[in-house]
Amino acid sequence: MIKQLWRWRPNLFTQFFIGVAILLVPLALVVVVFLQALDKHMVNTQQMVLSSYQKNEQFNEFKQLFQSLERATLQNWVLQSEQLSEAVAQQWQKADTMLDSQISAADVFSEQSRWQELYATFSATRDELRNSQTQNAQLFVPLRQQINTHGQWLHEHTKKQVTHAQQALADLQQSFIHWLVALVPIVLLFGGGYLWRISSRLSYLSRVIGRLGKGDWDVDIKLTGAKELRELGQKLHWMQQQLQALEQQKDTFLRHVTHELKTPLASMVEGCDLLSEQVVGPINEQQQDVLELISQSTERLRAMIQSLLNYNAIRSRTANPRPCDLADLKHQVLEHFADRLALAQQKVNWQCDKKLAMLRLDGELVQMILVQLLSNAIKFSPPGATITVAISQSKSEVELKVCDQGPGISKAEQERLFDAFFQGKAGKSSRLQGSGLGLSIVKECVDQLNGDINIHSVSPKGSCFTLHFNQ
Numbered sequence: 001m002i003k004q005l006w007r008w009r010p011n012l013f014t015q016f017f018i019g020v021a022i023l024l025v026p027l028a029l030v031v032v033v034f035l036q037a038l039d040k041h042m043v044n045t046q047q048m049v050l051s052s053y054q055k056n057e058q059f060n061e062f063k064q065l066f067q068s069l070e071r072a073t074l075q076n077w078v079l080q081s082e083q084l085s086e087a088v089a090q091q092w093q094k095a096d097t098m099l100d101s102q103i104s105a106a107d108v109f110s111e112q113s114r115w116q117e118l119y120a121t122f123s124a125t126r127d128e129l130r131n132s133q134t135q136n137a138q139l140f141v142p143l144r145q146q147i148n149t150h151g152q153w154l155h156e157h158t159k160k161q162v163t164h165a166q167q168a169l170a171d172l173q174q175s176f177i178h179w180l181v182a183l184v185p186i187v188l189l190f191g192g193g194y195l196w197r198i199s200s201r202l203s204y205l206s207r208v209i210g211r212l213g214k215g216d217w218d219v220d221i222k223l224t225g226a227k228e229l230r231e232l233g234q235k236l237h238w239m240q241q242q243l244q245a246l247e248q249q250k251d252t253f254l255r256h257v258t259h260e261l262k263t264p265l266a267s268m269v270e271g272c273d274l275l276s277e278q279v280v281g282p283i284n285e286q287q288q289d290v291l292e293l294i295s296q297s298t299e300r301l302r303a304m305i306q307s308l309l310n311y312n313a314i315r316s317r318t319a320n321p322r323p324c325d326l327a328d329l330k331h332q333v334l335e336h337f338a339d340r341l342a343l344a345q346q347k348v349n350w351q352c353d354k355k356l357a358m359l360r361l362d363g364e365l366v367q368m369i370l371v372q373l374l375s376n377a378i379k380f381s382p383p384g385a386t387i388t389v390a391i392s393q394s395k396s397e398v399e400l401k402v403c404d405q406g407p408g409i410s411k412a413e414q415e416r417l418f419d420a421f422f423q424g425k426a427g428k429s430s431r432l433q434g435s436g437l438g439l440s441i442v443k444e445c446v447d448q449l450n451g452d453i454n455i456h457s458v459s460p461k462g463s464c465f466t467l468h469f470n471q
Helices: 004-007 012-079 082-105 109-131 137-213 228-274 283-317 324-336 338-343 364-379 425-429 438-446
Strands: 347-352 387-393 397-403 452-457 463-470
Touching: 004 387, 012 082, 082 109, 082 397, 109 137, 228 283, 283 364, 324 347, 324 364, 364 387, 364 397, 364 438, 364 463, 438 452
Parallel strands: 347 387
Antiparallel strands: 387 397, 397 463, 452 463
């Protein structure tokens, strides 16, 4: 049972419900505790108010009884009525009983002491009136003063209890606010943790999709968590296998097709050469023009097949880096394009710091990049143009620039420029149409060197390809 609970992975809805429950439970507990404390406080306050009201009523009743007793005594001194004397004695007894009950009902020592002091003064006044031989109204003064003093104390005591109840209510409210403030970081922590957990899974999924989009088929897909995420990870793994299989089939197909095309192409080239050299017999001028057209087409087909071979070679190439000697690189690249540059009356402005002799980059890949970029620059630049190649190094970063004077590249075309077999408007209208693989080969080389490539193009002022690599 414990193992099953440990392996249980709820779905996203269940996780959200659990997360909300975790957030609401502390808040609910605080609210319940506060309401219970508030209810208890209200009950105590109600009891306190009722008790104070009763005590004040009883004291006022005693005070009125004393005032009535004082008037009756004074009247009895004047009238000397036996009936009135009996009524006065009953009132004294009633007052005595009332004080005795108040002393018994007092719930705190200070209150009991006050009532006892009042009872002592009451008893002393009653005894002096009984034992006094003269009728003196001043004998009531001490008891009257004691009653007034007791009334003031009772008023202050009631006021103090009300203030204490108000302070207790304020403290309770402040405590509730403090608990809520203390729970806010906890709620944010739980909520942030839940969001971070979902966000981390989605971020991992985004990185995996990005690597798959770059053709990294070796990425290990391990998506854990909710049921939906695990199912998505399984679907993504299935898609990875399908894409990898399709990519392998495409590479195999291209490799076989290009190799199979080379054999008949060689025969076609050889046949054209034999006809052009008039080995099989003389040809007229019109036939010579047709042969030149066939030769140009076969040459273009040969270039396209070679581009396909280079593209497959770069994609399936295993890591075997060799340092890049810049002097050899310059010599090989310029020699490769010497005929095309002379034919188009173009030149290459090679800019490189004299102190920079070696690059800790794969020389074969760097040469492939320059060959493809210069090939496009020569094709799209007008006759007599200057193509700039600049290589510089800042700390551990190498920057390589190839700038032409061509018609430029629109923003819409730049987004698809590195897609295989894509040709922009300028490429389609060019007299020498390419295979559409040159920049795809450049992108593959740059990715293998862990670099990045940017395009700055302002029509019709040409285009500049900027590449950055970390050594």
